[in-house]
Amino acid sequence: MALVTIESEITGNVWKIEAAAGTATEEEDVILILESMKMEIPVESPEKGIIKEILVSEGDQIQEGQDLAILDTGD
Amino acid sequence: MKAAVLREANKPLEIEEVQVSKPGPREVLVRPVAAGVCHSDLHFLDGSYPYPMPTILGHESAGIVEQVGRDVTYVKKGDHVITCLSAFCGHCNKCLTGHLSLCASPEVSRAASEQSRLSIQGETVHQFLNLSSFAELMLIHEHALVKVREDMPMDRAALIGCSTTTGVGAVFHTAAVEPGSKVAVIGCGGVGLAAINGAAIAGAGQIIAVDMVDSKLELAKAVGATHTINASSGNAVGEVIEMTQGGCDYTFEAIGLKATAEQAFQMLCSGGTATVIGMIPVGTMVELHGVDFLAEKKIQGSNMGSNRFRVDMPRFVDFYLAGKLHLDEMISKHIKLADINLALEALKTGQEARHVIMFDQ
Numbered sequence: 001m002a003l004v005t006i007e008s009e010i011t012g013n014v015w016k017i018e019a020a021a022g023t024a025t026e027e028e029d030v031i032l033i034l035e036s037m038k039m040e041i042p043v044e045s046p047e048k049g050i051i052k053e054i055l056v057s058e059g060d061q062i063q064e065g066q067d068l069a070i071l072d073t074g075d
Numbered sequence: 076m077k078a079a080v081l082r083e084a085n086k087p088l089e090i091e092e093v094q095v096s097k098p099g100p101r102e103v104l105v106r107p108v109a110a111g112v113c114h115s116d117l118h119f120l121d122g123s124y125p126y127p128m129p130t131i132l133g134h135e136s137a138g139i140v141e142q143v144g145r146d147v148t149y150v151k152k153g154d155h156v157i158t159c160l161s162a163f164c165g166h167c168n169k170c171l172t173g174h175l176s177l178c179a180s181p182e183v184s185r186a187a188s189e190q191s192r193l194s195i196q197g198e199t200v201h202q203f204l205n206l207s208s209f210a211e212l213m214l215i216h217e218h219a220l221v222k223v224r225e226d227m228p229m230d231r232a233a234l235i236g237c238s239t240t241t242g243v244g245a246v247f248h249t250a251a252v253e254p255g256s257k258v259a260v261i262g263c264g265g266v267g268l269a270a271i272n273g274a275a276i277a278g279a280g281q282i283i284a285v286d287m288v289d290s291k292l293e294l295a296k297a298v299g300a301t302h303t304i305n306a307s308s309g310n311a312v313g314e315v316i317e318m319t320q321g322g323c324d325y326t327f328e329a330i331g332l333k334a335t336a337e338q339a340f341q342m343l344c345s346g347g348t349a350t351v352i353g354m355i356p357v358g359t360m361v362e363l364h365g366v367d368f369l370a371e372k373k374i375q376g377s378n379m380g381s382n383r384f385r386v387d388m389p390r391f392v393d394f395y396l397a398g399k400l401h402l403d404e405m406i407s408k409h410i411k412l413a414d415i416n417l418a419l420e421a422l423k424t425g426q427e428a429r430h431v432i433m434f435d436q
């Protein structure tokens with residue numbers, strides 16, 4: 001089992017969570033959408049896997065580099 | 076209504092039928108008359124700034140109020156307005172300390188749990204920067220627009236909605252350029268030209284325009300540059316230092332590249348300030364020579380010209396009508412919404428000034 005931690009590239013807040021724990025994702029599937037400086041910024045799955053855990057909630061303020069979600073890539 | 080929809084990065088926009096929600100209590104439905112095609116739209120089109128899709132690009136427009144929500148008192152049907160992406164809440168710490176353009180309050184957009192402002196047969200269309208102006212109608216927060224004089228031509232007014240405010244604002248507000256000072260502007264697209272024009276209005280003594288395209292350097296002179304440098308020669312920094320006998324008090328980067336942001340810093344004299352306006356791709360790092368900080372050189376970002384747009388934009392309109400702000404030269408072509416992809420292609424080549432979409436009224 002390989003776990004990949006998905007970090008935020010920006011400071012902002014969580015606008016919408018698109019995928020719950022347990023969801024199977026393909027590479028580039030949108031996991032959640034952040035909002036920063038008037039922009040909506042999608043956070044995509046870096047590879048195929050299953051979402052193990054979403055570490056933030058809608059409305060949370062987040063910092064650059066903060067962990068957002070953990071992806072189980074299976075291998 | 077019809078709109079130019081982006082469904083996938085690097086693919087042409089498609090003109091589609093899009094549904095607009097009813098105005099909420101503090102929302103305004105605007106019928107755009109003109110919409111500029113801005114260089115930053117390209118960053119989202121090419122994916123260097125990821126954005127959820129489908130979306131409708133466009134964020135520089137002027138139009139006429141069509142309908143207002145229950146609680147809106149600032150505008151009424153028929154008012155002429157310029158839209159601005161710097162929607163402000165009016166009561167957060169940033170707003171209350173005068174930094175309205177840094178307001179990050181989510182209340183100016185609809186929450187994820189509400190019906191989206193834009194949709195296609197039930198599918199959410201993500202509103203771009205709370206505006207989405209490549210469309211026949213815009214449903215926006217009342218704090219995302221400003222009323223303007225009706226004798227202001229709409230195509231010129233549209234430019235004030237982004238490029239003018241971004242460039243002139245960076246000079247007036249972010250950097251606060253002092254009369255008589257030495258200024259260099261790297262990149263002579265719409266925003267860079269606006270910065271040059273702003274520096275001229277602010278009374279800068281020397282204004283050096285840097286670009287790789289001669290026609291843009293000619294435009295730069297027309298809007299106030301005192302000197303020009305074609306950077307194709309490869310030594311723009313050296314030439315600026317020589318022309319200014321030691322560097323600039325203020326430099327502005329209006330492209331959005333690591334290399335030119337670094338050059339803007341290298342062009343400073345001691346105590347000088349570099350302002351990065353261009354959108355540098357997410358993930359790119361900028362490197363500076365640490366010893367330069369001993370000379371009190373500074374570097375800062377500027378977002379939408381640190382604007383207070385409800386104050387600034389009517390002033391810019393007055394500047395235009397008084398002949399101080401040059402907007403006529405900025406428009407190279409008027410197009411129809413259906414020709415949007417050609418305009419975006421033209422923008423990529425960097426050879427032309429702006430295309431402005433004129434909507435059928």
Ligand SMILES: [Zn+2]
Nearest residue numbers: 113115237238
């Ligand atoms: Zn713009």
Ligand SMILES: [Zn+2]
Nearest residue numbers: 164167170178
């Ligand atoms: Zn605010």
